[in-house]
Amino acid sequence: MEKQELRTFGRRHGKKLSARKQTLIRDLLPTLNPIQHGLFDDCILEIGFGNGEHVRDLATNNPDCTIIGAEPFENGVAALLSAITDSENNVLNEYKNILIWPDDVRILLRESEQKFNQVWILHPDPWPKARHVKRRLLSAEFLNMLATHLSDNGKIIIGTDHWEYFDWIIDQVKNTDLSATIPDIETIQTRYQQKNKAGTASPKYMILHT
Numbered sequence: 001m002e003k004q005e006l007r008t009f010g011r012r013h014g015k016k017l018s019a020r021k022q023t024l025i026r027d028l029l030p031t032l033n034p035i036q037h038g039l040f041d042d043c044i045l046e047i048g049f050g051n052g053e054h055v056r057d058l059a060t061n062n063p064d065c066t067i068i069g070a071e072p073f074e075n076g077v078a079a080l081l082s083a084i085t086d087s088e089n090n091v092l093n094e095y096k097n098i099l100i101w102p103d104d105v106r107i108l109l110r111e112s113e114q115k116f117n118q119v120w121i122l123h124p125d126p127w128p129k130a131r132h133v134k135r136r137l138l139s140a141e142f143l144n145m146l147a148t149h150l151s152d153n154g155k156i157i158i159g160t161d162h163w164e165y166f167d168w169i170i171d172q173v174k175n176t177d178l179s180a181t182i183p184d185i186e187t188i189q190t191r192y193q194q195k196n197k198a199g200t201a202s203p204k205y206m207i208l209h210t
């Protein structure tokens with residue numbers, strides 16, 4: 001029997017969705033499933049996009065790339081669907097390159113052979129309590145799995161304001177074939193970055209490459 005994987009995310013559902021968002025989840029979301037769309041030459045993945053602000057930035061900044069966002073929290077998926085559509089629920093032109101995987105990214109990575117030029121993970125759940133550390137997504141095992149999905153010169157960009165998790169990830173990288181560099185980049189604005197639950201001075205970023 002296959003070993004049951006530990007959940008790396010918290011809630012799947014939050015407050016009740018508006019009628020419009022329920023319609024978007026029912027009618028539009030199934031049309032944006034990356035598995036149904038086949039494979040792309042130029043593709044970027046964002047894992048755990050929250051409300052999807054950064055997925056939208058990626059879409060407008062990389063119009064020739066397909067952007068796949070993975071997020072199991074339904075209210076986040078609904079927030080992104082709402083932000084990329086007009087009042088008639090049609091996807092706005094600048095967001096037509098977005099696809100959404102509304103589930104655990106590990107399932108997508110197992111089911112698809114898609115390669116990515118970039119993989120973004122901003123503010124992964126830090127699971128700060130010692131007994132929850134095994135729920136952290138960015139283990140060596142997961143990073144190795146991600147590495148098999150990188151295109152030539154592909155890179156993984158990780159940002160977190162939880163400095164202890166940052167150091168923990170760097171330790172995990174040592175057990176992979178990936179190398180880490182610390183870029184000098186401006187803080188990327190996302191919902192969790194603004195909440196800054198960790199209370200640190202700023203997020204730290206790393207770039208992983210083969």
Ligand SMILES: C[S@@+](CC[C@H](N)C(=O)[O-])C[C@H]1O[C@@H](n2cnc3c(N)ncnc32)[C@H](O)[C@@H]1O
Nearest residue numbers: 008009048049050104105122123125190191192
């Ligand atoms: C702390 S939130 C950060 C959200 C967003 N990136 C931001 O910065 O505002 C972490 C997100 O990762 C998602 N997540 C956790 N495990 C995941 C997994 N295995 N696959 C996809 N998303 C996951 C959670 O549902 C949650 O929305």
